[in-house]
Amino acid sequence: MSESSVTDRLFHESAAEDSLHAAERLSEDAWQRLTRSPERFRVLTGERPTGPLHLGHYFGSLQRRVEVQSQGVETWLLLADYQALTDRTGSASLGESIRDIVLDYLAVGLDVRSERGLAFCHSQVPELNQLMLPFLSLVSVSEIDRNPTVKSEIENLGAGNVTGMMFNYPVHQAADILFCHGNLVPGGRDQLPHVEITRKIARRFNKTYSPKKRYFQEPVLLFGEAPLLLGTDGKKMGKSARNAVYIRDDESTTAAVLKKAVTDSDPAITYDPVGRPTVANLLLLASLAAGTTPQAVADEIGAGGSARLKAYVTEAVNEHFRPIRALRRELAEDPTVVRSVLERGNELARQAARKTLAEVHELMHLGNF
Ligand code: TRP
Numbered sequence: 001m002s003e004s005s006v007t008d009r010l011f012h013e014s015a016a017e018d019s020l021h022a023a024e025r026l027s028e029d030a031w032q033r034l035t036r037s038p039e040r041f042r043v044l045t046g047e048r049p050t051g052p053l054h055l056g057h058y059f060g061s062l063q064r065r066v067e068v069q070s071q072g073v074e075t076w077l078l079l080a081d082y083q084a085l086t087d088r089t090g091s092a093s094l095g096e097s098i099r100d101i102v103l104d105y106l107a108v109g110l111d112v113r114s115e116r117g118l119a120f121c122h123s124q125v126p127e128l129n130q131l132m133l134p135f136l137s138l139v140s141v142s143e144i145d146r147n148p149t150v151k152s153e154i155e156n157l158g159a160g161n162v163t164g165m166m167f168n169y170p171v172h173q174a175a176d177i178l179f180c181h182g183n184l185v186p187g188g189r190d191q192l193p194h195v196e197i198t199r200k201i202a203r204r205f206n207k208t209y210s211p212k213k214r215y216f217q218e219p220v221l222l223f224g225e226a227p228l229l230l231g232t233d234g235k236k237m238g239k240s241a242r243n244a245v246y247i248r249d250d251e252s253t254t255a256a257v258l259k260k261a262v263t264d265s266d267p268a269i270t271y272d273p274v275g276r277p278t279v280a281n282l283l284l285l286a287s288l289a290a291g292t293t294p295q296a297v298a299d300e301i302g303a304g305g306s307a308r309l310k311a312y313v314t315e316a317v318n319e320h321f322r323p324i325r326a327l328r329r330e331l332a333e334d335p336t337v338v339r340s341v342l343e344r345g346n347e348l349a350r351q352a353a354r355k356t357l358a359e360v361h362e363l364m365h366l367g368n369f
Pocket residue numbers: 044045046047048078080083173176177185187191
């Protein structure tokens with residue numbers, strides 16, 4: 001390796017560190033301000049509808065969204081059906097995933113049925129998608145190419161499988177956030193490059209087309225201590241066949257999935273995230289569900305071994321989710337519930353998107369003839 005490439009790499013890493021620190025400060029500041037004046041914020045976040053939500057989603061992000069909403073921040077949740085097409089072809093299962101996720105939202109206490117919040121789909125809000133065109137004109141191909149999240153996704157897929165949709169999805173995501181003037185994006189670190197591109201687009205749009213009066217606000221990524229839960233096979237949760245417990249699962253499915261969890265051969269249970277990652281992961285899950293610490297669970301089980309640990313996790317998870325699952329079953333019985341959530345959310349999102357696109361056109365002097 002030549003000297004200059006090492007320098008480049010070191011330089012790049014320290015720049016990434018800087019931006020992480022800066023983002024953490026912004027997030028910290030936003031937490032403080034949102035508690036004082038929640039009415040000045042609007043959350044926009046969401047997910048690709050690729051299946052029902054699992055416990056990693058729940059403990060990693062849904063709980064924080066509920067907390068932010070309960071502070072009084074209006075919450076817009078996006079079922080990113082177009083974005084789901086970035087890494088797959090075929091869309092026949094999107095509808096089922098969307099229904100599942102809306103039920104998951106309602107069951108965990110995210111209010112998407114009142115002035116406190118709504119849920120909508122990409123595909124039903126054409127003016128949101130159209131905003132992507134002016135936004136694409138504000139970023140360079142090499143800026144997208146440097147986006148570490150896109151980079152790692154491209155690495156996983158192989159360049160030949162990367163569609164234009166996949167490559168450009170951070171810009172699409174900027175449209176998702178800015179169309180409704182969302183200024184708070186709760187999410188994990190992997191979303192940081194996307195929020196940074198969004199901030200850049202907002203800044204450049206203002207500078208180019210609205211220099212006297214800031215039109216778009218720069219959104220902030222709201223970090224939280226999101227514990228990283230692995231699947232029961234020690235790999236990324238939800239990526240391999242049945243390595244995750246879903247919110248919608250019943251108690252016996254939960255028990256069956258957790259029973260198959262990989263552990264190690266050490267008969268006594270200790271909490272050692274580095275040396276014993278699979279055991280530590282079960283301890284973490286148990287502690288999150290039971291509202292205690294992994295160390296406390298380990299101390300309680302000790303010589304009881306992995307059979308006792310699995311029984312403990314299963315009980316803690318089933319107990320935690322009992323009321324959530326009961327509510328979910330009840331809501332799922334009435335097919336009009338999901339439909340009315342989405343009809344309302346899509347309509348409100350569409351009104352916001354129409355207004356923003358019209359204002360953007362005006363600022364850009366488009367349609368001036
Ligand atoms: N990229 C997010 C995911 O994969 C989903 C998403 C789409 C999103 N648009 C967004 C998240 C806007 C936050 C803001 O889960």
